[in-house]
Amino acid sequence: MLSGFVFDVEGTLVDSVPQNLRSLQDALEHAGHRVPYQTLQLYSGLDGDQTLQLAIPEGSERERKEILAEQGAIYERDYLSSVKPFEGVRDVFRVLTEMGGRVALATDCKGIAFKRYLSLLNADDYIAATACGDDVEHGKPDPRLVGIALRKLALPGAQSVMVGDTPYDAEAGLEAGAKAAGVLTGGFSEETLSQAGCFAVAEDVRALLAHLLRGEPEPARAQLDLLRKSA
Incomplete structure (x- = not known):
């Protein structure tokens, strides 16, 4: 895992x-x-x-x-x-944390916008570390943002995954030594994200949950069962 x-x-x-x-x-x-x-x-x-x-x-x-x-x-x-949060984010963070995982955010945004997003997510109790635009000069696909997040988690890339909605997220995660997984909520196609190196692609983070827990693709029914048990 x-x-x-x-x-x-x-x-x-x-x-x-x-x-x-x-x-x-x-x-x-x-x-x-x-x-x-x-x-x-x-x-x-x-x-x-x-x-x-x-x-x-x-x-x-x-x-x-x-x-x-x-x-x-x-x-x-x-x-x-x-701006609104996608459904199920807090639930996903909770499941990952309860299963022994550690959650971090790695985002180019900063300042007022970043604070607004954190408020919308209402998941501070499940976020172990953050790396934002205030921490680096260059955004993705430069891997340094992901690298900072991994260092704050005190975890090697080989045990971690970068989850994003663009091929640039995947590139940054892979360059930092982590796996990459993608969601379709940013407008990029499944083919584009897969070609960028994502081992799994799903409609949103809620649908991606089981893939993240197993580190490999998982049937959709198993994803839903996990969320029902966590509710």
Whole structure:
């Protein structure tokens, strides 16, 4: 059985991907750049500066920093209040903890948004460690964020799994020496997440539970039975 469970937050534990993409699109338009939503979706979960290098290759480093700063302000002002947690997250954390696992969060977000997410999840009693955007300069797929979470858990990557909604989460987890598992709540396909190295992919974290407990794929009925017993 795996011992460490490192979770991404945005798109994995809270339903925030559309809001994040819309706020970035707004900031880009204010700077004179029209980038289709579908294009930004391809880079959802990627480090913000890397995203802009791909979306507006003509943009300077200074412009990218200004756009990201404005996006953060727009997101907090116009979109953050609409973010909701996905169902069953607290239950999943409880089951993992009761089975002897340790839960950590590894997310690029920080500040007001991160505090809001923690409040929405209402699962502080099951979260053993956090690593956020305040701890690193670069976001995923850079593995250092996951590495910090693993060090705080005092667990080796070989005994742990990174759970996320994007191929960049999987890449970061694998580079940090952990396994990777994926959920479909961020807009990426099962094929994309599997190709990125996820040993299991499910509709959401609730459906992923049995895979996490066993460290391998598990029939859907067994997942539901585990949650019923924990209720």
